[in-house]
Amino acid sequence: MKKGLFTLMAAAAFALVAAATQAAPVHADETWAPxxxxxxxxxxxxxxxxxxxxxxxxxxxxxxxxxxxxxxxxxxxxxxxxxxxxxxxxxxxxxxxxxxxxxxxxxxxxxxxxxxxxxxxxxxxxxxxxxxxxxxxxxxxxxxxxxxxxxxxxxxxxxxxxxxxxxxSAQITAAQDEVNTLSGITSANKDKDGYSDKQLNNAVAGMKSQMASQSNNGSQTLSQNQIGNIVDSQLKDNQLAGVINNNQRTQIINLLVKIQNSGALKSSDFKAQAQKLMSSIQDSAKNLFSKLKGLDTQENRNLLQKIWDGIVSFFSQIVAWVQGLFN
Structure with missing residues (x-):
């Protein structure tokens, strides 16, 4: 009886150890020599x-x-x-x-x-x-x-x-596609007013973070339309919506589809690392990003609306004057 009880206890202990091992797999050291x-x-x-x-x-x-x-x-x-x-x-x-x-x-x-x-x-x-x-x-x-x-x-x-x-390897391939895409866009927009490589890379890091959130860390697949909406949102936030042309926008969307397909979003660290990257890019160019954020205030939006209302009113008056000539 005792022998049977001992065997049962040993088996239970072994099962607990095995379960613990599966729950906490051994990882390589977090750091290593340079x-x-x-x-x-x-x-x-x-x-x-x-x-x-x-x-x-x-x-x-x-x-x-x-x-x-x-x-x-x-x-x-x-x-x-x-x-x-x-x-x-x-x-x-x-x-x-x-x-x-x-x-x-x-x-x-x-x-x-x-x-x-x-x-x-x-x-x-x-x-x-x-x-x-x-x-x-x-x-x-x-x-x-x-x-x-x-x-x-x-x-x-x-x-x-x-x-x-x-x-x-799939992520490395997507990363190299990313280098080619972003360096190409930066080269095409060199010296263009309203564009900087930091804006683009901050926007792309934001796109990655947003994709990780909306896909529940890669557990759900985002459609190309959903990714397009994320791209538009981040381009707008970084004041690039009127700078990046349609072809470049498509290149970015296709790139993000490749990144999603590579499995990159499934990493538990991906979103946090993307957010740290955004913060670091913004900290490295505080004047630039402060200025960009300043452009997107409610006061400026109200000013633009007033200007547009004035333009509409001006042309409405001209139309009314012309119509009055024939009445």
Missing amino acids: VATLGVSLTADQKTGTLNTLENAANVTNPSELTVNGNTLVKYLNPAGSTFTANSGVWSSALVQKTSSGGINVTIVNYNGTNNITTITADQYRNAALTAGVTNANIYITSAVRIDGSGALAGVYAAFAQNGQTLN
Whole structure:
């Protein structure tokens, strides 16, 4: 009898342990030692200069090193349509510090006093990292030669994989589509009144947060029409509704559909990281966003309404005067 009771108790204990294990799966450490991802094409002097530049910016010494080569680009970037080969050169480099909080922060560091990253902005890197599944990381990027900066982004993904946190390939592909889309829109609107890359990236981060909310963290699929409404709302909030053309709006909608299909919204951290990204972008350009918010006050809306009422009244009087000539 005692033996049977002991067996029953042991089985119950085993079941409890198994249930607890399933309820709280083991995760990789939240943080890991800094990693410097260095382009394979750097000369010995450029490699030393790049490493020193990144270490000084991040205030770290002796990070582990990871070489980014053509195969790295092929693995992470070609699925989104890039045409890199195993022989492709890589110069842009990154230093990745995984943190336990603070969101995603990216600093593009000048190399010998010059910003050599020609295409991807810091906020575009941040939005791409968010889509790819990166959480809570300080990322420093530089290049010894003028280059678009794709190699550094591939290096960030490789750094996470090296530390046991392999990112979802579908999300990485969506992230690269995002870089291409946002950098293209920024390039097309360069020097255009009422446009800035910060406005666009803040709007896109807001779209992601809103999508996560409306889809219950990816448990429901949003229709293209619902996503379009979210896009319009965020463009309006960032004073971009009259700046982004219909083609660019469609590009953004298609991008967000890809992000939804990649599974990015299902991460429990996605919404919080998107909101932190928005707050950080706004904090980095307080004057800009204060001005934008000031444009959308009730007082200004009332002023615009008064102007419109005046225009309508003016033309109504002209119409009435013309009609009076024939009466």
